[in-house]
Amino acid sequence: MAGLDIGPTVPVWLAEDDLGCIICHGLLAWPVTLPCGHSFCRDCLKGLWGARRHWSCPTCREGAAQQLDLRKNTLLQDLADKYSRAVGELEGGQGRTPIPAPDPAPGPQRRTAQLRAVASKSITEVDHKLAELVEQLVDIVRRLQSQRHLPESGPDNKMNTLGMAFSDGMDISSASPKQGTSNTPEGKMRDILHDLEEIQEKLRENFTEKEPLEEKRQVKLSKAPSSSSCPLVDQSQPASKQVSRFAQWAVSLTFDLRSLSCSLKVSEDCQTVTVSHFSRFYPWSHERFATCQVLCSQAFSSGQKYWEVDTQNCSHWAVGVASWGMSRDQILGRTRDSWCVEWKGTSQLSAWHMVKETVLGSEKPRVVGIWLDLEQEKLAFYSVANQEKLLFECPVSGSSPLHAAFWLYGLHPGNSLSIRPVKV
Incomplete structure (x- = not known):
């Protein structure tokens, strides 16, 4: 049989967003359509189906x-494999490929350094995945705990299986055995929730202790932009009494219900958005996010x-700016x-600019201040405490x-973000 004529090779430019998964925000692994x-x-x-039954x-809800x-x-x-190999070659073998891209004749020291870098990154990714799984388990147990009656068992109901395990007296809380554990289903749920929360706290402490040096370096770089357009801090007042240096540019914002996802609801004043326990049935519109x-x-x-956003009541979030024409089936920053x-x-804070992620650190800002200077086409994000602390600055398009x-x-019911008044 004669070989197929594949024709000329045509270069195609791909971004990770083109081959990304919107659930884990990473490159597709064992993709299904x-x-x-x-x-x-x-x-x-x-995992998503198992938790939500x-x-x-997740994108169009069909x-x-x-x-x-x-x-x-x-x-x-x-x-995805070809993209990973190309990234690995461009970044000297430290891309997303499981094994660094081979050099024609790599030296032993360089090869060892590459393997260590990839191994370190793999361990970090596993830690983050474990933390996500623990958080999902905590959410499941809390939902079970909130139900007055355990559901009846069913062949395809994983939540019911867990409930039956409680009611049958199965002890799965071996992570931290306690004296005087209750034999009731409610008592066992309380014990398991306590154990999971202890594991969750230890994982958070572990992330804080193992913050990569590269993240620290990037934080320092982001804190010292070459030509910032932001106003300077007024040093004439004590830090505890300082008003926001951006007070004169503060704007009042309200959420637009036309763009609101069916998984969200807003407060009466349209300044707090919350993940709903159930999908809400809003009128269909091509302007509504999937x-x-x-x-x-x-x-x-x-x-x-x-403007400023209070993030204290949300475990997974992103805040920023977008044009109204942003595709409704795409993700903010991508x-x-x-x-x-x-x-x-x-325990990872990142910035997204031009479809590229920059890791900023492992400290969660309780309030994020957003400074938009359209005269110089610049955008800056701040962690707001007594005064603003620069997190990241980048150019934006004013077209x-x-x-x-x-x-x-993450679809965790009750998670919310609020637009808060700026200190004046």
Whole structure:
């Protein structure tokens, strides 16, 4: 049989967003494609379905009557592998590939350094995944605890199986055995929740102790931009009494209900957005986000603007700016017309600019201040305590009006972000 003529090789420019999974925010691994056409990592999809007990697409919510047979999309897997190898070659073997890209004749010291770098990154990723799983378990136990009656058992109900394990007296809280444990299902749930929260706290302490040196270096770089357009701090007042240096540019914002995801709800004053316990049925609109995102109504095309977001009641979030034309099935920061800082809920703060992630550190800001200078086309994010502390600064495009943008991911009911008044 004659060989196929594959024709000329055409270079194609790909970003990680083109081959990314919106659940784990990483490169597709063992990708599967649903009947609606959207693709995800198989394990991410199975984990999401297992926790929520339904089989619908996380992006468009198209559902199925029964659990689907998830088969690998070999074309996407090949593309993801090729992308990983290319990134590994560009970054000297420290990309996302499991093994660094081979050099023609690498020296033993260089090879050892590459392997150590990849091993360190793999361990960190495993730690973060473990923390996410523990958080999901805590959420499941809390939901079970809030129910007055345990549900009846069913062949496909994983939540019921866990409930029956409690009612049958099965002791799965071996992580931290305690004296005088109650034999009632409610008592066992309290004990297990206590154990999980202890594990969760130890994982957080572990992340704090093992903050990579590279993250610290990037934080220092982000704190010292070459030409900042931000106003200087007024040193004439004590720190505890200082008003915001951005007070004169503070704007009042309200959430735009047209863009609100069906998984979110807003307060009556339209200044707090919360993850709903159940998907809400808003009128269909092409302006509504498919994922847990929302924009504010106010559009900014000139001048200097500042606002603050309270993040204390949200475990996974991203805040920033986006154009109104941002694709409604895309994620904040993963498009060229949106920018943000993001807290992953696993002790990692990142910034997204031009579809590229920059790790900033492991400390969660309780309040994020956002400074938008459209005269110089610059955007800056601050951690706000008694005074503003610069987290990240980057250029933005002023070609289209920009809106304040919010993303509450993880679908943890009750998580909320609030637009708070600026100190004047």
